Amino acid sequence: MRRTRIVFGLLAAGTATLALASLHARITTAPERARMARSAALVRAVGLTDLALFTEARFTRNPALADLQTAFQDAPMSFEHFPSGTFAPRPAAGFGRGELRFGPEEAAR
Amino acid sequence: MILQTPILALLLASALASAVALWAAWFGIRLLQHWDLASGSQRQLDLERRTELVSTLFGFVMLIEIAALFLLVFNADRMAALFVGAMCAVGTFNVNGWGFPALYLKITLFFAAALWLILDRVDRLGRDFPLTRLKFATILGIAPLVLAGFATELAFFLNMKTDVITSCCSKLFTPSNEGFAAEMTGLARAHALWLLGAAGGAVLVSGAAIVLRKRGERLFALAGAAFFFAALTAIVSVISLYVYDHPNHHCPFCLLKREYGYFGYALYVPLFAGTALALATGLLKTVANSDSLAGVQPKAIRHLTRLSLAGFALFGIAVLWSIATSQLILFG
Amino acid sequence: MTSWLRRQRALAEYTLAALARRRIKNTGLLLIYAMVIFVVASATLFATALRKEAEVVLAEAPEVIIQNLVMGRHDLIPGDVIAEIDGIRGVASIKGRLWGYFYDRLNGANYTLMVPLDPAMAPPAGQAIIGESLPRVREMPWETAPLFLSRTPGDLVRFDIAKRLSSDSALVSTDLILLNEANFRAFFELPEDVYTDIALSIRNPREIDTIVEKIGRLLPNARLVTRDEIARTYQKLFSWREGIMVLLAGASVLAFVIFAAEKASGLSAEETREIGILKAIGWDTGDVIAMKLWEGGLVSFGAFLLGTVLAYLHVFAFDAGLFASVLKGWSVIYPDFALTPGIDGLQLTALFFLTVLPYMAATIVPIWRAATADPDQVMR
Structure with missing residues (x-):
């Protein structure tokens, strides 16, 4: 009986902590939003396009603007050189919309 | 696209579910062939033991499938940000031809799972495995659904290309289109509300008949099913307008978004639960007639009816609340 | 029960x-x-x-970025392109962006040197605005210690610190060194009237797609990156x-x-x-x-x-x-x-x-x- 109470108490405490965590997340929303708004203002004023999270190489510093083939720039068959580059998505899926500017009929002509 | 946590979770759940369903179906075939309660053979003993395991496992699978429906919809809503032109879950499901089939299969599975779980529960109340044969016969029907669900889900997620321009809900749910969705949208608002009210009345009357007079179970199930479709039509045609405060926004999926306070869940969860329970009453009335369940069946049915009515009532309250708090005035 | x-x-x-x-x-x-x-x-x-x-x-990033491609690689874009696309309706402003990378041989760090789009943000001549990590990786001894950058052995360029960017925005600005345009061009020995790329701001987001299409026809060699693509x-x-x-x-x-x-x-x-x-x-x-x-x-x-x-x-x-x-x-x-x-x-x-x-x-x-x-x- 006592043991059950302790264990269930612990589980309840864990649930409460998780609830507390989400409460914490909710409380910090407003100041965090203000902080992000300041960052966004900086982005606007400077004209930034990328996060400065991976500064090790050009295409990891600016993945949104990187050349399409940069991951293979050293040699066509070389695999990714930089650790953070290994996590970057495949270029084919990640960059641009890659459309031909003419239809099949025009190509036939 | 497959390397996203919710997608991995969904696929894992579906893969496990498929494995269990296959195994359960195989066992179901054996059981249907050899099941003989009168016999005391080793094989019968073995089967009786195994039903316990298979029922427990399959029960878990069914619970997971129910949860997976919500995960699928929630995830589709989240992923809309990744597609050109998508605003809500509709865009995600429209990204390729597999999205909506996957969703419809999951919804079908939801109802099948709920009914099966109730059968299982009632079966365990009887002393002589009263519904076991039926339970395993239905597994044979449900297992293909589980497998098909997994296959469509896999095809859906594997064929997702973010560069594809998908269509937004505003293109799907307009009266000017052809098709079922447009038909629902185009239904006159007052008609939709009247239809919903009539179905609600039928549910209430037949439900009361069960609780007070102990009859009308099948009618209640029918009324519940009718209410379900009337409710979906009404959501598309009128209720969504009230929630969005917008006279032309008909999408039944945008309701699930954060911007509208996840209001859709307050509508859909009680509606789906209420409908499944209503269907279950009719099912129990039809199949659970053996002697060992004589004492159990009416009690179970009444219990289910009360729960089902509670679900429909919650749905009704949510609808009334959305109308009452809306800025939009459509009538009068 | x-x-x-x-x-x-x-x-x-x-x-x-x-x-x-x-x-x-x-x-x-x-x-x-x-x-x-x-x-x-x-x-x-x-x-x-x-x-x-x-x-x-990044919701505040420029609506469209125009890159010049030469041999499939990102290249400098001539300034007269700005005049070429100036007439397109719906474009609120067109500005050349100047930015580049600088490899610091002292500590092996890569900095991003940039000229702010907004002229009000640009530091005065000879001064720089630096990101949050620079004082750390350069071990700047005091708050206003000047920044010395060396391009080649024996070369040393001095920038006084106009401002340090707050660590609030570290995620976008940690490696930035903001300069004014004259200093930037002098530092990289860049000719006048070329830019790294061009940033468009477009007032109505619904027009982005049509504008991108128009520019695509005008500049078939350019690569256009929209804000949506950056976000995605x-x-x-x-x-x-x-x-x-x-x-x-x-x-x-x-x-x-x-x-x-x-x-x-x-x-x-x-x-x-x-x-x-x-x-x-x-x-x-x-x-x-x-x-x-x-x-x-x-x-x-x-x-x-x-x-x-x-x-x-x-x-x-x-x-x-x-x-x-x-x-x-x-x-x-x-x-x-x-x-x-x-x-x-x-x-x-x-x-x-x-x-x-x-x-x-x-x-x-x-x-x-x-x-x-x-x-x-x-x-x-």
Whole structure:
């Protein structure tokens, strides 16, 4: 009986902590939003396009603007050189919309 | 696209579910062939033991499938940000031809799972495995659904290309289109509300008949099913307008978004639960007639009816609340 | 209903007593399980927070960026392009962006040198605005210590510090050195009237697609990157990263599942005897399975809570210290940033699916095997 109470108490405490965590997340929303708004203002004023999270190489510093083939720039068959580059998505899926500017009929002509 | 946590979770759940369903179906075939309660053979003993395991496992699978429906919809809503032109879950499901089939299969599975779980529960109340044969016969029907669900889900997620321009809900749910969705949208608002009210009345009357007079179970199930479709039509045609405060926004999926306070869940969860329970009453009335369940069946049915009515009532309250708090005035 | 509750309570009590008898083994299982969940949960929380940050902050990026491509590579764009596309209706402003990379031979860091788009933001001549990490990696001795950059051996350019950017925006600005245009061109010996790329701002977001199409016809060699594409690149980048983390953690989930299955199937002699006795005193198979499910449920739920709460603390109180080295890679500069805390239902559900389901799947069959054994066989 006592043991059950302790264990269930612990589980309840864990649930409460998780609830507390989400409460914490909710409380910090407003100041965090203000902080992000300041960052966004900086982005606007400077004209930034990328996060400065991976500064090790050009295409990891600016993945949104990187050349399409940069991951293979050293040699066509070389695999990714930089650790953070290994996590970057495949270029084919990640960059641009890659459309031909003419239809099949025009190509036939 | 497959390397996203919710997608991995969904696929894992579906893969496990498929494995269990296959195994359960195989066992179901054996059981249907050899099941003989009168016999005391080793094989019968073995089967009786195994039903316990298979029922427990399959029960878990069914619970997971129910949860997976919500995960699928929630995830589709989240992923809309990744597609050109998508605003809500509709865009995600429209990204390729597999999205909506996957969703419809999951919804079908939801109802099948709920009914099966109730059968299982009632079966365990009887002393002589009263519904076991039926339970395993239905597994044979449900297992293909589980497998098909997994296959469509896999095809859906594997064929997702973010560069594809998908269509937004505003293109799907307009009266000017052809098709079922447009038909629902185009239904006159007052008609939709009247239809919903009539179905609600039928549910209430037949439900009361069960609780007070102990009859009308099948009618209640029918009324519940009718209410379900009337409710979906009404959501598309009128209720969504009230929630969005917008006279032309008909999408039944945008309701699930954060911007509208996840209001859709307050509508859909009680509606789906209420409908499944209503269907279950009719099912129990039809199949659970053996002697060992004589004492159990009416009690179970009444219990289910009360729960089902509670679900429909919650749905009704949510609808009334959305109308009452809306800025939009459509009538009068 | 009450009889059902009473049965469950009795089962829970019995289960806890049984668990307590093998305290060390079960605590070990719980801790390993919690650790697995911790890794997966940290990855999802971290990636979601980064995604959110990127979504909000980069929403202010220029609507369209025009890049010049030469031999398939990003190249400088001549300034007369600006005049060429000036007439397009709907474009609010067209500005050449000047930015470039600078490799610091002193410490191996890469900086991003840039001229702010907004002229009001540009520092006066000979001065620079620096990002949060520069004082750290250059070990600047005092607050206004000037910045010396060396382009070639023997060369030294001095910039006084006009301002340090606040660490609030570290995630976008940590490696920035902002200069004015004249200083920038002089520093990189760049001719007049070329730009790195061109930024358009467009007033009505609905017109972006048509404007992009028009520019595409005018400048067939250019590559156009819209703000939506930038946002999607980041959404995908972090989802992908998260997925890889989860997949890696999947290996440990698998290992744990094998461990759990092994533990459940290789029941110790003591446990087997216990089940035999229970069956002998009248428990049926269903009761034993229910008891074992209680056991699994308690362990899973406890581990799930522990792992998730720890992951929350790790990511938001300790700034995801364990992942920093993975993300940092070989770069010298790593932003000192705090993330916006957040938990949502989708994450938690996905996490629950990914961790608890395999455990359940692995243990249920061994449990059934134990539960269906004949008492006399077990006790012998």
